[in-house]
Amino acid sequence: MMVNLIKLRPSSLEWELISNYYNEQEKAMKKIFFTIFLIMTINTTYAEIKIGFVRINEILKQAPQTAISNKKLEKEFKSKTDKLKKSIVTLQTKAKSLEKNGLTMDDATRESKKRELQLAQIDIQRSERELKEDINLRRREELNTLQGKVNLAIDKFAQKEKYDLILYQGVAYTSDAVDITEEVVKVLGSVK
Numbered sequence: 175m176m177v178n179l180i181k182l183r184p185s186s187l188e189w190e191l192i193s194n195y196y197n198e199q200e201k202a203m204k205k206i207f208f209t210i211f212l213i214m215t216i217n218t219t220y221a222e223i224k225i226g227f228v229r230i231n232e233i234l235k236q237a238p239q240t241a242i243s244n245k246k247l248e249k250e251f252k253s254k255t256d257k258l259k260k261s262i263v264t265l266q267t268k269a270k271s272l273e274k275n276g277l278t279m280d281d282a283t284r285e286s287k288k289r290e291l292q293l294a295q296i297d298i299q300r301s302e303r304e305l306k307e308d309i310n311l312r313r314r315e316e317l318n319t320l321q322g323k324v325n326l327a328i329d330k331f332a333q334k335e336k337y338d339l340i341l342y343q344g345v346a347y348t349s350d351a352v353d354i355t356e357e358v359v360k361v362l363g364s365v366k
Contacts, residue, residue: 203344223338226354230342233324234317236359243316247309254305261301265294327362334361 234240272287279287331354332340340354 206341206344209339224336225352226332226335226337226340227345227348227352228328228340228342228358229353229355230324232355233359233362234320237320237324237362239320239323239362243320247312247316250312251305251309254308258298258301258305261294261298265291265298268294323365324358324362327358327365330365331358331361 268287269291272284272291276284276287328340328342331337335357337354341348
C-alpha cells in the first residue's frame with residue numbers, strides 16, 4: 175500500500191514544472207494589469223480607450239485551419255493507426271483461440287502461447303504509446319502554427335478596428351460587450 179502512495183506523489187521535476195507554470199501566469203497577469211493601468215492613466219485624459227477580449231479556446235475550435243489541420247493529421251497517421259488496429263484484432267483472435275483450445279494443449283505449449291500473447295500485448299502497448307506521442311507532438315506543432323495565425327488575425331483586427339488593448343488570457347471576467355471572438359474568427363478565415 176505504501177508503494178502506491180509514493181507513486182501518487184509528484185516528483186520534484188513535476189513540482190518544479192507546476193511552480194514555473196504558476197510563476198509565468200502570475201508574471202503575465204502582472205504585465206497585463208500594469209499595461210491596462212498604464213493605458214488607462216495615459217489615455218483617460220485624451221480619449222476613450224477601446225478594449226476587446228477573445229476566447230482563445232473558441233477561436234481554436236472554430237478556426238477553419240483547425241479542421242484542415244485535423245484532416246492533415248488524420249491522413250498522416252492513418253496507416254500507422256490502421257496497422258495498430260490490425261495488430262490488436264490479431265492479438266484478440268489469438269487470445270480467444272488460446273482460451274478455446276487451451277484445455278486441450280499440454281502445459282508447456284499453453285504456457286508458451288501465453289508468453290507469446292503477453293509479449294505481443296507489450297509490443298502493441300509500446301507501439302500505441304509511441305503513436306500517441308508522435309500524434310501529440312505533431313498536434314502541438316500544428317497548434318503552434320495556428321497560434322501564430324491567431325495572433326496575426328488579432329493584430330490585423332486590432333489595427334483595422336483601432337483597438338487599444340485586446341486580452342485573451344488570465345482574465346477573470348469580461349462582458350459580452352468586449353468579446354470580439356467571432357470577429358477574430360472571421361478575420362482568421364482570411365489569414366493564410
